[in-house]
Amino acid sequence: MKTIIVYTSQTGFTKRYGEWLTEGLKAKGQEVLLLPLKEAKKKADSFFEGADAIVFGGWAMGGNIVGSDWLKSKVPMWKEKKLALFCVGGSPNENPDVAIALDRALSDEEKEYVKVFYCQGGIAYEKMKLPSKLAMKAFAGMLNKKKDATEQERKMGEMLSHSYDIADPKYVDPIVEYLS
Numbered sequence: 001m002k003t004i005i006v007y008t009s010q011t012g013f014t015k016r017y018g019e020w021l022t023e024g025l026k027a028k029g030q031e032v033l034l035l036p037l038k039e040a041k042k043k044a045d046s047f048f049e050g051a052d053a054i055v056f057g058g059w060a061m062g063g064n065i066v067g068s069d070w071l072k073s074k075v076p077m078w079k080e081k082k083l084a085l086f087c088v089g090g091s092p093n094e095n096p097d098v099a100i101a102l103d104r105a106l107s108d109e110e111k112e113y114v115k116v117f118y119c120q121g122g123i124a125y126e127k128m129k130l131p132s133k134l135a136m137k138a139f140a141g142m143l144n145k146k147k148d149a150t151e152q153e154r155k156m157g158e159m160l161s162h163s164y165d166i167a168d169p170k171y172v173d174p175i176v177e178y179l180s
């Protein structure tokens with residue numbers, strides 16, 4: 001079985017998950033190619049013909065998955081392949097916003113062909129581009145100032161006040177299992 005994993009990553013968490021997924025699939029005897037989205041966009045459709053499975057990994061931004069339009073545009077062409085989409089975000093798994101974002105990531109028809117996964121990543125302010133850093137700091141500030149904040153919002157505001165890393169290779173296990 002040959003799998004191509006395409007990813008986009010600003011601060012490294014999604015790239016790391018791409019690498020963990022590559023290791024997990026290789027351990028199961030698969031042939032795996034890990035490719036940044038920039039490179040994948042330069043490839044002709046024929047490049048992907050030999051792959052049995054295609055996975056796309058993107059980071060969460062404002063409830064959307066960065067770069068996921070690339071995979072979504074290819075779904076009609078790749079209905080015979082095994083397809084997966086994974087999202088890496090700063091929210092912990094138990095944050096209810098995660099399930100909402102995953103549900104919204106694909107149309108009902110796309111859900112018939114693509115399985116979606118969430119992998120908790122983290123926040124790395126030191127690696128963020130300035131507009132991202134300003135947006136996140138503003139969001140954290142808004143949550144921290146909110147008078148009627150829910151317990152979830154209070155916790156998230158506190159977490160987002162500094163960098164953190166809640167990524168773990170165990171979160172690729174369900175993706176490996178799906179692709180095996």
Ligand SMILES: Cc1cc2nc3c(=O)[nH]c(=O)nc-3n(C[C@H](O)[C@H](O)[C@H](O)COP(=O)(O)O)c2cc1C
Nearest residue numbers: 009010011012013014059060062063089090091121
């Ligand atoms: C502008 C902005 C918006 C974000 N929005 C979300 C979000 O809606 N949900 C979430 O869980 N994380 C959100 N994050 C956090 C990133 O998804 C998280 O830091 C992720 O681990 C980044 O992955 P990367 O290191 O591959 O770039 C946001 C980050 C930025 C900079």
